[in-house]
Amino acid sequence: MASASGITQLLLKLDNLTLDSISDKYPATHPEVNPYDLYRIHIGEVLAPIIGVAPEKIQPLIQWTNTIDKGDFVLPIPALRIKGAKPDALGAEWAAKFPEDDPLFDKPVAQGPFLSFFAKGAPLAQSLIPMIRNLGAEYGCNRFLGLKDPKDPSKGKKRIVVEFSSPNIAKPFHAGHLRSTIIGSFLANLYEGAGWDVVRINYLGDWGKQYGLLALAYERYGDEEALKKDPIDHLFRLYVKINAEKDGELAEIEAKKKEGQDVTDLLANSLDEQARRYFRKMTDKDTDALALWKRFRDLSIVRYKATYARLNIKFDEYSGESQVTEEAMEKVAKEMAEKGISKEDQGAVLVDFTELIPGKEGKRLGKTVIRKRDGTALYLTRDIAELLGRYQKYGFDNMIYVVASQQDLHLQQLFKIIELLGYKDIAQRCQHINFGLVLGMSTRKGTVKFLDDILRDCADHMHDVMRKNENKYAQVENPEGTADTLGISSVMTQDMSGKRGNNYTFDLAVMTSFEGDTGPYLQYAHTRLSSIKRRADISDEELANADLSLLTEPHAINVVRLLAQWPDVAQNTLRTLEPTTVVTYLFRLTHVISSSYDHLQVVGSEPALKAARMALYDASRIVVGNCMRLLGLSPLER
Ligand code: ARG
Known part of the structure; x- marks a missing residue:
């Protein structure tokens, strides 16, 4: 081996x-x-x-x-x-x-x-550098961790479902979705590297009365061409327009009511009521209503996929609230009623945790409605059925929900209901990975409709930063593409630098700087290591045979000592589930590498020393690249 x-x-x-x-x-x-x-x-x-x-x-x-x-x-x-x-x-x-x-x-x-x-430096350098160069992208992957039986790989891998991103169709893609996308993709990579079988799910917000309203908007103002060309943009515009109309209408009705007029008819024909009826048609499986809905959804997904591809993210399943069937919900509703978890209250169905669980916990979980009086299900109702459905479909060992801290209570209620239903073992497999807010996230071009808008804005900003150094800018082969990758790296690195739970301020100027602990700095560190290799022009065979006992300088040894930590850091990250565990290590490593350059010249050194140092930097390039890819960044070569 x-x-x-x-x-x-x-x-x-x-x-x-x-x-x-x-x-x-x-x-x-x-x-x-x-x-x-x-x-x-x-x-x-x-x-x-x-x-x-x-x-x-x-x-x-x-x-x-x-x-x-x-x-x-x-x-x-x-x-x-x-x-x-x-x-x-x-x-x-x-x-x-x-x-x-x-x-x-x-x-x-x-x-x-x-x-x-x-x-001791010498034995570590002599064993580690060849090992890293042999393992390549595998160095830092602790694949055995995901085995059902670490002693017997034939028993297969453990399976984890990671649900993340989960935007809402026709509504803005906000900071919570951005963070969920970045952190979720990182966690999925982390488990994959640790040898788990990972299922990535995007649980779209694509159901509810507001989508009845969207369909009405399309009937009135829809434009087939615009929908095909940019469904996310078109649906968003329709949504904004019809919502403004609906709100205006409701305000007028309210005013008339205050004047003492009879508004019964107005209410019965209002957009709000029409939307409710339209959504009812959708839940009653009306073919036309569903066909239109499916088109919106399918076209949007095509666009989503293209954007996620820019971040190297691929989902195994586009699930969503619309995919939870009424039958599945009815089945759990019955079960909940039979097991005394839910009860009727003035025509609605609710779960009262304060009655079910005595003491503090019950108080904290409060009361929650799972069926409205008009018979329609809610966000939580769908999540209950979806969770059980996923367990049936995937038989997961673990499932992670990457959702903002604002939904802490929602997920606690969800897991508790699953437990009360008697599926404690399933509930225990589920975990909510939460995160704080992003403050001040606004883009220059106005409203954020989807991820594209955020990424484009960062890329534009990055492009401006690059243009400031005319000399270097002239040397970049593909400035747009480079700016795009750097922009994406900026946002992602800023997001993953602190602990997940902390809020942070979205600051374009800080995150796109090449100085300080930023994404562009990481990219710079990787391109520099790549360029040393190009300029040194040493064959792989020479590198493999390099006399590593020549690496005696403290700077060289310190780089090696940090490189040696990577598998431990990766393994520890599985415990913290914090991207910052990797980011912090990566900055420590790149700082030590960068302070070694003045002391360890490659080009210009005599051949044996040149080969040894080059092998060290080649191993460094591999580890920096591996860390970056785990974080979801695409390491640049130039
Ligand atoms: N679409 C939801 C929102 O934007 C997030 C979904 C979170 N996942 C879940 N299973 N509830 O708030």
Whole structure:
């Protein structure tokens, strides 16, 4: 196995370990894709006789560090629960007993209750760089994590459904949808990289009385050509127009009513009432009404797909509120009534959590209607049936809903209802990944209709920024395409920089700058690494045979130490489910790489050194690219 080459080199230095013995003794480790697993095992094996604790007990306690000046690993001594002695004293004693000539580590440093370990540069560089170059795009993918049985791949993968983006047809694509798109796509990539079977679902808002209103607008003002040319734009215009009319009409009726006039007839013929009747036709499966509706939906999806493609996003299913059948809803409605979860209240059906669940939790969940008095279902009703339908269809192990924090209560109610129905195991598989608001998101060209408008605005802005440097601008081959990619990277990086739960301010000037921790900076870092490779003009064979023992400078070793962390960072991200875990690492890495350039020249160095440094930068390019792709960014070469 090619990828074992790096690790074999390391193992040769350690007399008592083989890949087989490791997999028996430490089943959760995978040194063949994560060399640092072997480093942790080694620490345990060396310390075990010194401290009198089994190595398998030590290895899982070893933590990584956030800054490499604190070491590559730390052992928090209190975690070993050794009675009697003070952790500080133990640390000093163990450090002193750690062998002077360890092949992988310098002597550990006792720092209070921690023991810090610094990896020796040479063996790490010599094993890691070939491993990264062999694994390529796979480096950082912990595919075994998604296996049903990590020991037996033939048992198949675990499956996760990730529902994200989920805009509403004919309504503006707002910041919540933008964030859901960015974060959801990232999470889907993350699970895919970890070897899960990932199903990406877009749950469109495409049903309800307002879509009856939209159909009325189309009957009055619709334009076949305009619909075909740009359905999202056309439907949005119709929607805005008819809503203004409806609101005006209702205001007039209200005024007349105040004057004491009889408005019964006016109300019965109002747009609002007509919309309600039209929607009723849709739920009653009227062929014409549904055919028109399907055309709106299908044409919109074609356009959505094109835009999502710009972000490298492909959905496996365009589900949506319209796809939830009345039958499915009736079935759960019956079940809910039978199980005493719902009750009738003045013709409507509701769930009263305050009665069902005593105490704080019930109070927090409150009361919610699931059938209106006129018999129509609601957003929550559809979600209940949809969730159960998805479980039937996909038998998922997990399902993630990527939806703004404003809908926290909605999703809590949803999961609770599923649990109360007796499907606790299904409810436990579901998770709401929420996120904060975007403040001040406005575009220069006015109203946001769809994602395209946001992306176009960022690209335009980026294009202006690029034009400011005339010299460099003249060298860019495809300025429009580059501006487009940079614009997209700007928005996405800004969005993923902070913790999901935080609000942030949409600031075009800040996010499109090449300075600071921005998307353009990341792209710059990747293009620079790509250009070194182009200019160095060294064959892959030369790189593969490079004498990596020449990489002795602290700058080179620091880059290697950060590169070695990537599989751990990726694995940790599965716990945090925070894009910022990757983004933060990526900025640390690119900063260390960029401060190394002055010290590690490639072009102009003598051939052997040139090849060694080039191999280091090639490995760096691979890792930076892998991180960027996981985040959903398209790394630029030039
Ligand atoms: N379309 C909804 C909205 O714009 C988001 C859908 C969230 N997903 C769900 N299963 N309810 O608010």
